[in-house]
Amino acid sequence: MSPKEVTKVDITEDVFKDPNELVNKISSHLDLKYTKVIQTYVMEDGKIKLLISPKNLEEAKTIVGMPDITYIDCKNPLEGSLGANFPWIIKGMKKLIPEGSSQLLSATIGDFPHLPGSASLAALGAVSSGADIVKVGLKGPKNENQGIKLMKNVVKAVKDYSEKAQVVVAGYADRSRMQTSPTFLEIPTIASESGAEIAMLDTHIKDGKGLFDFLNVDELIQFKEKAEDLNVEVALAGKLMKKDLQKIKIIKPDIIGVRSLVCENFDRNMTIKADLIENLKLELYK
Template sequence: MTALLASVRSAEEAFDAAKAGAELIDLKEPGAGALGGVLIGDLARIVPALRAQYPVRPISAAIGDLPNDALNEMATRVLDVAATGVDYVKVGVTPGPGAANCLRFLASLPAAVVPVLLSDHGVDRALCALAAQLGFKGIVFDTASKNGRTLFDCVDVNTLAACLAEARSRGTMTALAGSLGWDDLVRIRALAPDIAGLRGALCDERDGRTGRLDPRRVEKWATALRGH
């Protein structure tokens, strides 16, 4: 079964998504980029409130979009986000120069970092293998550009399947994201990642990913991913 990760931007959306059946709650600000960060003060209020009502529901949060070489800023943001009590801290990594060094640096931090491999130009299998070898609890495959192209428009499915298999062989959770929609459900089921991360597909289609999350869409996706 693939679990639904719902990306939310506020306490109201977080509670709506949890009540509607999202197995994981992901806090990020879609208006600030692919991995836009929610303000630390807001995280510090939302996380304990959500924990009080849903004590075992995993919570993740993004740190904001940064280049691979902004290591000091990454560390500061990772530790600040981790201090709010989230289970996982999501950090984007772009394939290319500095990516491997960035992954090694993130693996050294005293926080449960989940690297988000931004795959707009395909998946780097060597980078995926390194991420799995470094012992991260999970790896996310996503896209940086939210321009209507989905992860499956950018990535060769066979390569993606091989990366998922490599991660699974090391006990690493896998997640697919990147503007996924109903047309992608068959491929999601075939690849069977542990998690499917959604934002735009859970919002009113007139407004897209920056619109208001719709609990009815959350419920439909959670049911569909469970295979019902």
């Protein structure tokens, strides 16, 4: 596209849930090589978005309507790192979010073995129960190709139901403690090739060790830069604590996911507390 050419994209009638939707809308009318420029322009002044994971409706009530919490993430810690909750809990959390709210409901469907059919069906269950975003943990796929195969089917199941729904591909920083799962730098490629919007890193084993016990700042910046080159958003999670927030500010992911940090006694199996969420926001945004 010549610098003298002007392309007008009418967005006056559109409602965007997040900057990425605006990027996609504008980019669809331009050559792909301009997409990255648009994304940088839209996102450069954006805050790191917060994703908080309630396990039940009472915890979700604490988070709904709270400023600066973009994602309410329906999760069941008793069933694993990305343990799936029940359809009626997803539906109940969706009902708590007022119509027109900027808050989005995400739902995890589990730390999945390499079973594309089962994963697709679970993803459809989550999105049809009200999830705006479906998160999948790639526990079983042994490599990038298997990850892409599983996620392409998940994305198809989700997008056939709702084109606006988004998909998160989650890998594990502590892969060295697992028998399978793709490497952390394969996750952005899996997301991009499958049509998912977000590449995430979490920890699989919840034993007090966190993201930075397995990957350093330079490695996570490498992860972020690869995802950005592929036009995929980045989410980081895994026992993120107050001491980690300065490193997070250096990396500048699009999203961070927390539970332990905002739970009583910093224990993910305890209850989310509003005052700890406020403390997190003060520390992250100061």
